[in-house]
Amino acid sequence: MERRTADRLLRAHAQAIGGRAREKTVAGALERVVAVQAQDLGAAALGLRARVDGLTAEDVRRATDSERTAVRGWFMRGTLQLVPAADARWLLGLLGPVQLALGARRLRELGLDEALCDRASRLIVKAVDGEGPLTRSELTERLTTLGVESTGQSAFHLIRRAALSGLICHGAQRDGEATFVLLDDWLPAAAPPPFSGEAAEVELARRYRSAHGPSDAADFAHWSGLRATVCKRAWAAAGEPRWENAEEIPRGDVRLLPAFDNYLVGYRRRELSVPAVHERRVWPGGGIIRATVMVDGRAVGTWSGGRNGSGPVVEPFAGEEPPEAVSTEQIEAGIARESADLARFYNASHTVSTPGLQPPGFVTGH
Known part of the structure; x- marks a missing residue:
């Protein structure tokens, strides 16, 4: 079998979109693929449907809104993803500071200095703590009391900053619109995160390799948003995964993948x-x-x-x-x-x- 064909079959099987591979639950699918793209929550649900046997839209809603086994937030590359709730804190600990540093310039371009950003974070926490889950538009309204414009991108970037800082996260939907809640209320921390620092980098590299099939450190950097030097070091330490025999993977597996599916954004090429x-x-x-x-x-x-x-x-x-x-x-x-x-x-x-x-x-x- 040609190497390119074998790599493609192995990637599809690793992503549970080929070789008849399917998981049984939302949690199982997210554990397998690390994260599902969730800029559009409806598309994320369809991405899970393609990977989970017998899944319904209500199953996805239950996982995110009541069981809290899946959490939506800004993780890899600073884009919205659905990740296992058990991984949310250590992923934020690893990726949050990277994206906060990258986003600092945009905040300055919007005229939002460090003092205002800190005041905004305190206001967001106080509002959510006192009033319960709030939508983006409701938080934007509260932020106008600090002089933040109600239109444009300023309020969005301040809300995103609070989430990347581990203060808030997405909660249950209300009338089809996402709400924000306190992270500590939504996902109480029973213990310190299982991974931090270089151990978290290596763990993410290991999971990426397992979830994305044959790939390299450049693919990992493209997907994660971490620096190339960090990715090379973590990749070398992660060890080689064991792959299926491509010749034994069943052929002819058809899947309808949604817009923005992570299979299409998980590799450099x-x-x-x-x-x-x-x-x-x-x-x-x-x-x-x-x-x-x-x-x-x-x-x-x-x-x-x-x-x-x-x-x-x-x-x-x-x-x-x-x-x-x-x-x-x-x-x-x-x-x-x-x-x-x-x-x-x-x-x-x-x-x-x-x-x-x-x-x-x-x-x-x-």
Whole structure:
């Protein structure tokens, strides 16, 4: 088997999006993949659906809002992620200072000096402590009492700063909008974090390797947002993981991955997951990463919709051959299964969008 094909199969299997790999719970999936991209919480839920057998939207809501086994916050690269609650504190301890340092310049550009930032953090803590969970707009309103503008990015960056400092975190949703709570109330600290300093760096490198398949220190740096020198040292200390035999990984596994899925942002280079000629279909610009149809870890098209009982609308990559040893019929059958699973996930009646599920663009070449 070609090395690139083997690496792709191993990556997809490690990410639980290929080789028939699926976890049983939200907690299990997050433990396996370290984190799920969560700029869009709905997309994060779909990312978990693709990795967890029989998951429902309500299961995700319960994990984040009542069981508190998953926490949304700014972690790797300073972007919003869902991580296991058990990892939230040590990840913040490792990544928070890095992102605070990187964000200091932006705060100054917004005219927010250190004194004002500290006053804002105290006000945010006091407001959440006294009034209970508050939304971003409610916290913005409180911050205007310090002279912070109600429009623009100032309030957002002050709220994010408080979260990166370990003072607040995302709590339960209210009417579909995220709220913020005190971290110590939402996730009481029963003991010191299990990892800190260099031990935390090595642990994160170890987990990244296990979750992302064949990769290197540059991939780890791209994904984590840590300095290259830190990543090289941690990578060397993390040890080699044991991989499955790529030849034994089942083929023809189709998954509908959501927009911003971490499989597409977890590596420095993209060519294993998306053919270079179709890259702009997935990354059109403006920070957008489109939802993709993945077959054994390789994109063969994009998709949209899937809510309210209507089948997903698939737009295949014209002229693109299916991955090796996979037929067009297998892909179409896999999309049909995923479409039905989306309906089940949303607890909706299921109808198939025939034009989307049987596109003319797949060329078998076999």
